[in-house]
Amino acid sequence: MTRLFNEPADFADEMIAGFVAAASRWVQAAPGGVVRSTRAPEPTVSLVVGGGSGHYPAFGGLVGPGLAHGAAMGNLFASPSGTQVYNVAKRTEQGRGILLSYGNYAGDVLHFGQAQDRLRAEGHDVRTVLVTDDIWSAPADQIEKRRGIAGDLVVFKVAGAAAEAGHDLDAVEELARRANARTRSFGVAFSGCTLPGADEPLFTVPEGRMAVGLGIHGEPGIDETDIPTANELAEMFVEKLLTELPEGVTVAGSRVVPLLNGLGSVKYEEMFVVFKRVSELLGEAGVTVVEPEVGELCTSFDMAGVSLTLFWLDEQLEELWSAPADSSGFRKGSVAPQLVAEKVDAEEEAEAIAVASEESRALAATVLAALDAVVDVVDANAEELGRIDRIAGDGDHGIGMQRGSHAGRDAARGVVAAGAGAQTTLNRAAEAWSDRAGGTSGAIWAEILRSLGAELGDESAADAATVARGVVAASDAVMAFGKAKPGDKTMVDAIVPFAETLAAEVASGAETVAAWTTAAAASEDAADKTADLTAKLGRARSHGDKSQGTPDPGAISFALIVAAVLPVLAAS
Ligand SMILES: Nc1ncnc2c1ncn2[C@@H]1O[C@H](COP(=O)(O)OP(=O)(O)O)[C@@H](O)[C@H]1O
Numbered sequence: 001m002t003r004l005f006n007e008p009a010d011f012a013d014e015m016i017a018g019f020v021a022a023a024s025r026w027v028q029a030a031p032g033g034v035v036r037s038t039r040a041p042e043p044t045v046s047l048v049v050g051g052g053s054g055h056y057p058a059f060g061g062l063v064g065p066g067l068a069h070g071a072a073m074g075n076l077f078a079s080p081s082g083t084q085v086y087n088v089a090k091r092t093e094q095g096r097g098i099l100l101s102y103g104n105y106a107g108d109v110l111h112f113g114q115a116q117d118r119l120r121a122e123g124h125d126v127r128t129v130l131v132t133d134d135i136w137s138a139p140a141d142q143i144e145k146r147r148g149i150a151g152d153l154v155v156f157k158v159a160g161a162a163a164e165a166g167h168d169l170d171a172v173e174e175l176a177r178r179a180n181a182r183t184r185s186f187g188v189a190f191s192g193c194t195l196p197g198a199d200e201p202l203f204t205v206p207e208g209r210m211a212v213g214l215g216i217h218g219e220p221g222i223d224e225t226d227i228p229t230a231n232e233l234a235e236m237f238v239e240k241l242l243t244e245l246p247e248g249v250t251v252a253g254s255r256v257v258p259l260l261n262g263l264g265s266v267k268y269e270e271m272f273v274v275f276k277r278v279s280e281l282l283g284e285a286g287v288t289v290v291e292p293e294v295g296e297l298c299t300s301f302d303m304a305g306v307s308l309t310l311f312w313l314d315e316q317l318e319e320l321w322s323a324p325a326d327s328s329g330f331r332k333g334s335v336a337p338q339l340v341a342e343k344v345d346a347e348e349e350a351e352a353i354a355v356a357s358e359e360s361r362a363l364a365a366t367v368l369a370a371l372d373a374v375v376d377v378v379d380a381n382a383e384e385l386g387r388i389d390r391i392a393g394d395g396d397h398g399i400g401m402q403r404g405s406h407a408g409r410d411a412a413r414g415v416v417a418a419g420a421g422a423q424t425t426l427n428r429a430a431e432a433w434s435d436r437a438g439g440t441s442g443a444i445w446a447e448i449l450r451s452l453g454a455e456l457g458d459e460s461a462a463d464a465a466t467v468a469r470g471v472v473a474a475s476d477a478v479m480a481f482g483k484a485k486p487g488d489k490t491m492v493d494a495i496v497p498f499a500e501t502l503a504a505e506v507a508s509g510a511e512t513v514a515a516w517t518t519a520a521a522a523s524e525d526a527a528d529k530t531a532d533l534t535a536k537l538g539r540a541r542s543h544g545d546k547s548q549g550t551p552d553p554g555a556i557s558f559a560l561i562v563a564a565v566l567p568v569l570a571a572s
């Protein structure tokens with residue numbers, strides 16, 4: 001149970017502000033997260049990490065000398081937006097390139113990918129290393145699909161130490177990749193976490209039972225057993241991880257860093273009891289234990305869970321693991337004296353507003369009214385959207401949509417008042433939506449608004465054919481961006497029938513309002529039918545059959561939104 005909070009939707013922002021106030025020795029606020037408050041005497045490769053909030057010390061707590069240069073910090077359990085990642089990365093850049101590293105989650109991949117494209121387009125050398133240590137999240141022949149859990153720390157530590165040692169970007173990337181390839185984790189849980197303001201835990205484990213293979217957001221495990229003794233748990237962990245060896249590793253004679261990670265409410269004392277047996281077992285297997293860690297390294301609010309990570313060393317990786325590091329959440333040895341970093345500008349620069357025609361300004365007013373309607377319908381359904389998302393997701397869809405739609409509408413209101421046309425209004429709304437909501441749906445709604453805007457432009461009014469082209473472009477853009485197809489149980493299942501019906505109705509001579517009415521009904525029908533599908537992508541993918549019988553939250557919110565916009569179109 002998370003007991004201490006103010007407004008649940010403000011929790012992540014208030015937490016980040018408090019963290020910065022408490023950890024100013026290591027970090028300072030930057031738009032999108034935090035960057036170091038110190039700097040090394042010589043420029044180095046920049047390591048930028050990040051992800052959803054709720055996992056402290058991941059990710060802001062791992063910023064400091066010998067570790068990351070910056071962390072993009074998203075909403076609770078939702079990836080930061082592309083803009084957040086971009087803003088953090090820009091402020092850490094020292095002319096030697098940037099390595100982005102984060103756990104392999106759909107939202108993170110989309111947003112960090114967007115930031116990477118944007119940074120590259122500006123001429124920066126940017127590479128990415130995904131962390132994929134959780135052995136239960138995909139089979140060994142699909143390692144690239146595995147998610148990152150406590151192994152994040154291993155990869156960040158190696159990359160951070162390599163950067164600090166002055167290596168170039170090629171070498172830092174290669175070492176981070178090698179560290180990831182030689183890291184395996186296994187997690188269990190005894191009870192789920194409850195997000196601030198939620199009435200129920202995100203997931204539950206029956207009393208007296210232990211879920212095996214659970215992730216850090218309540219992704220279902222692969223098995224459930226009675227709660228074992230500490231020694232039995234150690235045996236389960238070590239036995240399995242010794243069969244999940246990275247390529248080229250043999251057990252006897254190897255040197256290994258074990259990390260026993262507490263997910264939130266398992267006590268240090270319990271973990272030490274487990275670790276006693278872990279270290280005995282590794283010793284009996286002929287493995288030398290090197291500088292282990294027992295503690296909270298990657299958490300999940302108050303989840304009662306624990307994971308064991310084994311990091312199989314080679315000579316170079318051992319040197320980097322042992323190198324000094326100093327961050328608020330992880331320290332090792334004594335780092336070389338640092339200089340005080342320049343204060344970063346925590347505000348983003350305001351962009352000028354493009355000139356618009358009178359017709360387009362009138363259209364922008366309709367866009368704003370539509371966004372007002374979106375805010376109202378999302379607010380009215382936020383709880384229900386959260387409830388559906390809890391069944392086979394991470395429960396944040398309602399909150400994410402609220403944060404995104406409010407920010408989008410507020411941004412639009414500002415620029416409409418300043419004379420913006422439809423495209424500029426939609427672009428600004430898209431940016432604010434994605435920036436504030438993060439998560440998969442934040443990135444996708446930004447695609448929708450931007451594509452529609454590109455078709456509407458800043459010069460003219462829009463007839464039915466233009467609107468239909470904009471909606472079809474949005475539908476295509478969502479599929480190109482998220483790689484989902486109809487039937488994968490995502491928002492695509494609602495947007496495709498909407499776009500296709502709208503285009504067909506307009507082609508057969510219907511006016512915007514009539515065509516939109518038919519298309520919205522088709523979308524609602526299709527969204528409801530997603531209950532019959534099994535999720536194949538996104539967070540819900542790993543929840544597999546759990547999603548059967550419940551519609552996809554993103555499809556439902558899409559259908560609600562297009563229906564809510566209808567009266568605005570009718571009145572315009
Ligand atoms: N690849 C994808 N393409 C289109 N939509 C997707 C994709 N992956 C997930 N979604 C949509 O995003 C919704 C989840 O949004 P949200 O809960 O805000 O994000 P997250 O799962 O990152 O926390 C899903 O219900 C689904 O409709």
Ligand SMILES: O=C(COP(=O)(O)O)[C@@H](O)CO
Pocket residue numbers: 050051052053055076077078079103105106107108217394438439440539
């Ligand atoms: O949950 C996280 C990001 O996942 P998405 O749901 O894919 O946005 C985050 O906590 C781990 O970075």
